[in-house]
Amino acid sequence: MTRHETAAWLLAHDRYVILTHRNPDGDTIGCASALCRGLRALGKTAHILENPQFSARYGRWLDGLLCPAPGPEDTVVSVDIAAETLLPDNAAGLAGKIRLAIDHHGSNTGFAACSCVEPDLAACGELVYALLVEELGVALTPELAEAIYLAVSTDTGCFQYANTTASTLRVAASVMDAGCQAYAINKVFFGTKSISRLQLEARLTESMEVLAGGLVAICHVPLGWMAELGLTEDDLDAIASFPRNVEGVEVGVTVREQAPGRLKISLRTGEYTNASAICAHLGGGGHKAAAGATVQGEYPAVRAQLLSAMRAEGVPV
Amino acid sequence: MTRHETAAWLLAHDRYVILTHRNPDGDTIGCASALCRGLRALGKTAHILENPQFSARYGRWLDGLLCPAPGPEDTVVSVDIAAETLLPDNAAGLAGKIRLAIDHHGSNTGFAACSCVEPDLAACGELVYALLVEELGVALTPELAEAIYLAVSTDTGCFQYANTTASTLRVAASVMDAGCQAYAINKVFFGTKSISRLQLEARLTESMEVLAGGLVAICHVPLGWMAELGLTEDDLDAIASFPRNVEGVEVGVTVREQAPGRLKISLRTGEYTNASAICAHLGGGGHKAAAGATVQGEYPAVRAQLLSAMRAEGVPV
Numbered sequence: 001m002t003r004h005e006t007a008a009w010l011l012a013h014d015r016y017v018i019l020t021h022r023n024p025d026g027d028t029i030g031c032a033s034a035l036c037r038g039l040r041a042l043g044k045t046a047h048i049l050e051n052p053q054f055s056a057r058y059g060r061w062l063d064g065l066l067c068p069a070p071g072p073e074d075t076v077v078s079v080d081i082a083a084e085t086l087l088p089d090n091a092a093g094l095a096g097k098i099r100l101a102i103d104h105h106g107s108n109t110g111f112a113a114c115s116c117v118e119p120d121l122a123a124c125g126e127l128v129y130a131l132l133v134e135e136l137g138v139a140l141t142p143e144l145a146e147a148i149y150l151a152v153s154t155d156t157g158c159f160q161y162a163n164t165t166a167s168t169l170r171v172a173a174s175v176m177d178a179g180c181q182a183y184a185i186n187k188v189f190f191g192t193k194s195i196s197r198l199q200l201e202a203r204l205t206e207s208m209e210v211l212a213g214g215l216v217a218i219c220h221v222p223l224g225w226m227a228e229l230g231l232t233e234d235d236l237d238a239i240a241s242f243p244r245n246v247e248g249v250e251v252g253v254t255v256r257e258q259a260p261g262r263l264k265i266s267l268r269t270g271e272y273t274n275a276s277a278i279c280a281h282l283g284g285g286g287h288k289a290a291a292g293a294t295v296q297g298e299y300p301a302v303r304a305q306l307l308s309a310m311r312a313e314g315v316p317v
Numbered sequence: 318m319t320r321h322e323t324a325a326w327l328l329a330h331d332r333y334v335i336l337t338h339r340n341p342d343g344d345t346i347g348c349a350s351a352l353c354r355g356l357r358a359l360g361k362t363a364h365i366l367e368n369p370q371f372s373a374r375y376g377r378w379l380d381g382l383l384c385p386a387p388g389p390e391d392t393v394v395s396v397d398i399a400a401e402t403l404l405p406d407n408a409a410g411l412a413g414k415i416r417l418a419i420d421h422h423g424s425n426t427g428f429a430a431c432s433c434v435e436p437d438l439a440a441c442g443e444l445v446y447a448l449l450v451e452e453l454g455v456a457l458t459p460e461l462a463e464a465i466y467l468a469v470s471t472d473t474g475c476f477q478y479a480n481t482t483a484s485t486l487r488v489a490a491s492v493m494d495a496g497c498q499a500y501a502i503n504k505v506f507f508g509t510k511s512i513s514r515l516q517l518e519a520r521l522t523e524s525m526e527v528l529a530g531g532l533v534a535i536c537h538v539p540l541g542w543m544a545e546l547g548l549t550e551d552d553l554d555a556i557a558s559f560p561r562n563v564e565g566v567e568v569g570v571t572v573r574e575q576a577p578g579r580l581k582i583s584l585r586t587g588e589y590t591n592a593s594a595i596c597a598h599l600g601g602g603g604h605k606a607a608a609g610a611t612v613q614g615e616y617p618a619v620r621a622q623l624l625s626a627m628r629a630e631g632v633p634v
Contacts (some may be wrong), residue, residue, distance in 0.1 A: 157508075158475060158476060158477045159475060159476045159477075159486075159489075160475045160503045160507050160508055161500070161503075161508075162500040162504075164499065164500070164503075165493065166489075166490040166491070166493040166494045167490075169476075169486045169487070169489050169490040169493065170486070170487065170490045172476075172483075172486050173483040173484075173486040173487045173490065174483070176482065176483040176486065177483045182481065183478070183479040183481070186477045186478075186481075187479075190477050191474075191477055191478075191562055192562055192563070192564045193562055193563060193564065194563075194564045195522075195563060195564070198518070198522040198563065199522060201515070201518065201519070201522070202518070202519035202522045202523065205512075205515040205516060205518070205519045206519065245508055245509055245510055246509070246510060246511075246512060246515065247509045247510065247511045247512070
């Protein structure tokens with residue numbers, strides 16, 4: 001659906017329950033928070049479905065908005081979710097029942113009855129902004145402004161990534177005018193590292209595997225490091241970007257052991273390599289420059305699969 | 318002078334030589350590049366004075382614009398320079414001869430015959446943009462756009478620091494519309510770290526001194542590390558922010574040995590501490606949240622002076 005049709009659809013329904021994705025980040029949470037507040041401002045009943053993986057630092061975007069489960073009459077909407085396999089465990093039963101998907105992933109599988117998907121946008125938050133503010137005329141309160149800011153800043157790495165456009169920056173300017181305290185958000189999510197995180201980065205620097213004359217860098221994060229370094233989930237945030245950010249690296253890979261025998265592979269690539277195509281060989285997907293896959297197995301075997309997926313896509317490893 | 322008066326002044330003069338500051342960064346270089354190109358677009362003769370500290374990665378902002386020395390009839394203008402003590406060595410003889418200072422430092426000493434200083438701006442580049450584009454109607458070429466972007470992105474840490482305003486973001490949006498390839502710039506200056514830089518950060522993580530229950534963090538960078546880790550000046554860029562970015566730190570200090578017995582102290586502070594006031598005790602200055610001083614002596618003695626300057630300003634160390 002177009003933005004205009006989606007806005008009309010949102011006006012025509014009520015009793016909203018909004019879904020966020022597994023491993024929720026600032027884009028899915030910011031979108032859910034903004035959409036929930038925006039729908040309430042329009043006189044609708046709206047909640048966000050609890051997600052067992054919400055971390056404490058997102059509290060102020062979620063307080064007062066959560067519900068434990070949708071009722072049978074509720075209108076279930078997903079934000080920033082590309083596929084039903086990305087639903088959190090407590091929402092798995094809602095597969096097939098999602099009425100509207102608002103998303104910016106080109107790989108969106110079309111799982112919802114209606115979809116509003118704009119793959120050219122850096123953040124799903126830009127689409128939620130357009131729907132609420134531009135289409136539906138919702139006034140930007142500071143809370144709504146900060147929800148949009150959380151979303152757009154998260155998916156652009158605070159306006160640093162290649163997906164950032166002039167339009168992204170204007171959305172951010174607009175929400176700052178509306179009272180968003182951007183720096184307080186930046187400080188927590190981009191400007192601050194815990195000592196544990198710094199120790200993790202020091203270890204990754206020492207243990208990184210560099211291949212193809214420096215074009216490829218692979219970081220392996222064994223499960224045991226979590227306890228050894230006292231790492232929280234927040235400390236692992238955006239760790240997938242770490243190897244790609246080494247000078248000269250075109251393909252940065254992190255392989256994180258999430259549970260014994262379950263490895264989460266994340267790729268971040270430059271303009272010459274399609275991360276999504278590589279991850280498709282491993283049963284995953286995503287964007288061209290950022291994709292992932294979850295694989296069962298031990299690191300040496302998974303590393304071999306990964307290298308072979310890269311070779312299949314022309315990476316000289 | 319107001320923006321309007323400064324624009325009229327720029328139109329009324331000719332034969333410009335533009336000065337950048339010692340330890341030149343993206344703001345002073347971006348401003349000089351933009352001003353030089355903008356003045357040329359207005360039909361003026363304009364050059365940037367060579368600075369022995371220009372590093373290679375700024376080449377494309379400077380190529381074709383440099384001159385070795387001003388003639389006696391030339392109009393000397395400084396950009397982003399707060400005091401004549403910050404002139405590079407080859408410009409020291411120009412003290413007292415600067416006709417116009419364009420700057421955003423509240424601590425600007427008024428050294429120039431005329432000054433246009435706006436301390437509320439995050440970057441001097443915002444002022445140069447306003448003068449050239451808004452006041453003088455200069456068309457934004459891609460080169461001019463990238464010079465402005467370099468300036469505003471540098472001084473805001475790619476729009477992450479507290480000084481970033483909605484207006485800063487709109488200037489960035491405007492130059493992106495004009496053809497600035499922002500990501501290529503972000504990747505070099507913000508998104509990429511050399512292996513040497515990562516090794517430096519690993520060492521700083523291990524050696525950082527944490528005081529006052531975590532409110533103060535001090536990093537000492539001995540001269541010997543440069544050779545040991547193969548560090549370049551670019552690798553040291555923004556290293557001053559490193560300790561301040563540790564979770565919970567209000568006062569982050571780096572003490573870098575620039576030459577045997579010469580230490581450069583850099584402070585980055587949160588909202589409760591005035592970095593400029595602390596540095597004033599050490600013969601330096603700057604902004605409230607970012608200031609510095611250069612001190613003669615060995616580290617243990619300088620560290621003691623630093624702690625006493627902090628105590629004098631209420632920091633409980």
